[in-house]
Amino acid sequence: MSNSSIPLFLLLLVLCIISASADPYYENSDYKSSSSYTTSRSDTVFSLQVPTLDETTFDNLLSFGYYRKTCPQFESILHNKVKEWIKEDYTLAASLMRLHFHDCSVRGCDGSILLKNDGSERTAKVSKTLRGFEVVDDIKAELEKQCPKTVSCADILTAAARDATFEVGGPYWDVPYGRRDGKVSLAEEAALVPTGHENITSMIEFFQSRGMTVLDLVALSGAHTIGRTSCGSIQYRLYNYKGTGKPDPSLDPKYLDFLQRKCRWASEYVDLDATTPKTFDNVYYINLKKKKGLLSTDQLLYSDPRTAPLVSAFTSTHSVFQHQFAVSMGKLGLVDVLTDQDEEGEIRTNCNFVNAY
């Protein structure tokens, strides 16, 4: 590791510590206690207190108590549904987290990924392996019975990603609500979401253009501690990498051998975390140190002086990763949200379609 990265490392460690003490909404890890739905914090208007250089890009119009009067059962309905679905198929947890990332990455967290009209984000090539739509639909259907026309699809997806994370052993964080659903969804915009072939600079720029930092990039990439990829998206690393006629040299030889046997067919699936694929832990980062990152965008995080120190920081302490993941997911959920103040938003009655009225 180059010397020049050391001051950055220290700075970012300090940032981690500051954010650990300044963050008001991450202390509620006792999700099971029913009081977590009714704490006094749910009355306060949300204001972002994690350290960031560009706080002004976030709306402060969401609030923890948003549905308290209109749909107090929202979070418990959602929690039960997410829990049921994941019990039936644990792979849905990863899929819900990814779905939320793709939603927020394009036009902000506005539920635009859920729309099914011709040429929508959902029809784009990068969206082909997205899953979890039926979970959102199921939650929405129940909410329409209990609190019609009240809870947005964008809020449902944001909260579902949080509950899914918690269900598989990840951290818990409180989500402020009041997002409205967008009416515009374009496949060509979805094409901008990273596919795993990018360089670090373009990933950093992608995050920064959404008000997120390098720290958020490294922390949120840790979502790849669970979930899978289709072999098709990594086969180029296995045989003829960048026209060299050889595999990607940044792959551990034994892991390469495993992947060559596992990925004979592009349609096969392979775990993103080679070591503990079902557990939400910091082993994803430990894998990177051992040249066992599956996507090249994962492995690159440990090769670049802007990101490698953060990878190291997350390998050393599990709790630092868990905490930062919660903080960064909180930020992801605020990207370009539509609120009551925005005329272009609505509360969809069916998450798949813009309201007809």
Ligand code: HEM
């Ligand atoms: C930083 C840039 C990122 C890149 C390049 C990237 C790329 C990918 C790719 C290529 C896949 C496999 C898709 C497939 O073949 O089916 C994937 C899966 C996944 N991604 Fe990412 N991702 C990124 C960031 C994120 C973020 C920020 C999150 C969540 C906060 C996330 C969560 C996931 C999850 C959970 C899966 C597994 C999905 C499943 O098993 O259904 N990713 N990602």
Ligand SMILES: *[C@@H]1O[C@H](CO)[C@@H](O)[C@H](O)[C@H]1NC(C)=O
């Ligand atoms: C990174 O990727 C972008 C977009 O493809 C490209 O324009 C840029 O030249 C690349 N940078 C490096 C350092 O390779």
